[in-house]
Amino acid sequence: MAVIAEPAVETPTGVDFSLSEDQQLLRDEVRRFAVERIQPGVAERDREHRFPVDIFQEMGEMGLLGMLVPEEYGGAGTDTLAYLLAMEEIARVDPAVAVTFSVHNSVCCWPIVRFGSEALKRKVLPSLAAGETLGGFGLTEPGSGSDAASLKTSAKRDGDSWVLNGEKAWITNAGYAGWYVVVARTNPEAGKRGLSAFVVPGDAPGFSTGKPEEKLGLKASRTAQIYFSDCRVPAENLLGEEGQGLKIALATLDHSRLGIAAQAAGIHQRALELAVSYAKERVQFGQPIANNQAIQFKIAQMATELAASRALLFAAAAAEHTSQAGRLAAQAKVYASEAANRACQESLQIHGGNGFHDDYEISRLYRDVRVTTIYEGTSEMQRMVIARHLLKE
Ligand SMILES: Cc1cc2nc3c(=O)[nH]c(=O)nc-3n(C[C@H](O)[C@H](O)[C@H](O)COP(=O)(O)OP(=O)(O)OC[C@H]3O[C@@H](n4cnc5c(N)ncnc54)[C@H](O)[C@@H]3O)c2cc1C
Known part of the structure; x- marks a missing residue:
């Protein structure tokens, strides 16, 4: 197997020039770490379905698990673009x-930073970061x-606790996570407004x-169902307000x-890179x-x-705080994930x-890339988001 080093094929988009010095330094540091510490054993971990706990410990020490957490809660407080790089x-x-x-970073730390009460942030974020x-x-x-x-997991208030019942499917990091952001139904009569979000400890009774x-693919990552059976969560672990879950x-x-x-672009x-190096090495009919x-x-x-994927990604990151953020993020996701699937198909060919x-x-990449058009919203759902924005404008 080819050893991963500095990219053999540089593909600057022009937009790269707007990276700050800090962003470039961070990208170089993560690139070095990925090549030196993550790459060794990647094929074996995939074959053995082994979750690399040691790598995540090192990533924590480097501050990579608190990138989106402000410094006051123990994080690195980096911007979105740095995280994407x-x-x-x-x-x-x-x-x-x-x-x-x-x-x-994105679906656990981020919503807690954005919607958590001060007390909840102080309780949860330092250990995550x-x-x-x-x-x-x-x-x-x-x-x-x-x-x-249409989710069915329920949460009922009982004194100082919320009591959760139900099950969740396809949960990444299940069993390894110490905290889960969970969306459950708190008011069966209120439809979309009847959902609320909670931060559930991985050692909660009934979990x-x-x-x-x-x-x-992604065989070295952990995915499993999680179950709540009269699972008690302290009342203060409600994220945001009741009814804001959706x-x-x-x-x-x-x-x-x-x-x-960004995962798809990587x-x-x-x-x-693999296509270029193989095409230069492989000789048929007397020539590469x-x-x-x-x-x-x-x-x-x-x-x-x-x-094109990178240009969309950079544009979406730049528009993060505008009314176009949702549409551009959906466009970046649908395009980059589908393009990456095509690239893996052609590289394999x-x-x-x-x-x-x-x-x-x-x-392995051909298997791993497949899910990028499915999770965190399928391609079909992204196109619905994009169309909704356009038809509303
Ligand atoms: C490896 C992996 C990790 C995951 N990690 C997590 C996680 O950590 N937490 C979590 O909560 N979830 C996680 N998921 C779940 C993931 O987000 C869902 O699989 C995804 O949202 C799609 O839902 P579904 O599988 O139920 O497909 P469905 O919603 O059943 O869709 C099936 C097909 O129908 C299409 N479809 C559905 N409705 C429409 C419509 N109205 N119009 C047109 N087409 C439609 C879809 O696009 C899709 O092609 C993970 C999934 C995988 C595979």
Whole structure:
């Protein structure tokens, strides 16, 4: 397997020039860490479905698990673009580590920072930011995915506690997370306004996790169901106000989608690098296959689409606090994830039969990239978000 080093194929978009010195330094530091500390053993972890606890401990020490947490709560307080640059570097090397990085920062820490009371932030954020524990996010249920508002997990107030009952499906970091942001129904009569969000401790009485799911890709990440059986959560762990659960979930997903777009761009970058190096090395008909225009066109298309993904991602990050944020994040996510899927498909094709072999990195990327058009909102849902914005304007 090719050792991952500095990108063999640089693909600047022009937008890169607007990176601040701090952002460039951070990107270089994460790139170095990913190559030196995450890359060794990536294929074995995938084969053995092994969750790399040690890597997350190191990431915590580096401040990577508190990137979106303000310094006053123990975080690094970095901006969204810096977070996306880090995501891309991590995903380029190991998309399975990238999904834990994404869920922890984007859908657990971020909503707590944005919607949590001062007391809740002080209680929860320091341990998450230091990487002493990981974060999870529980929205999806066996019967409710894209239609999140139809979820059934219930939460009833009982004295100083909320009592949760139900189950959540597809929960990343299940069993490893110390805190989960969970959306549950607090008022069965109030429809979309009857949902509320909670921060549930991983050791709460009545909380349990299921067996790890056997997935197509991201095999070194942990995904499982989580269950609530009269699970008691202190009243002060309500996130935001009662009835705001759907609003909090949707705002969180608007933000976190950018992370998935960056994850896709990182995988895309690596698929391109692998295609270029293999095309130059592989000789058929007495010459490198790279000499054929049919191969060159695939590579040119991959590089062009990657530049377009990055440009959309940067534009969406720049518009973070505007009314266009949701639309641009959806556009970046749908485009970057679909482009990355095409890139992995074409890179594997360039590898010929070897691309179908486990020893070749592209075969893992081909599996890992598939889910990027599905989680944190499918491509179909992104197109609905985009169209809704446009038709409303
Ligand atoms: C590896 C992995 C990790 C995940 N991690 C988490 C996590 O940590 N926390 C969490 O809460 N969830 C998580 N998820 C769940 C994920 O977000 C959902 O799978 C996703 O939102 C889609 O929901 P669904 O699978 O129920 O598909 P469904 O909603 O059942 O959709 C099935 C198909 O129908 C299409 N569809 C549905 N409605 C419409 C419509 N109105 N118009 C057109 N097409 C439509 C969809 O686009 C899709 O193609 C994870 C999933 C995976 C695979």
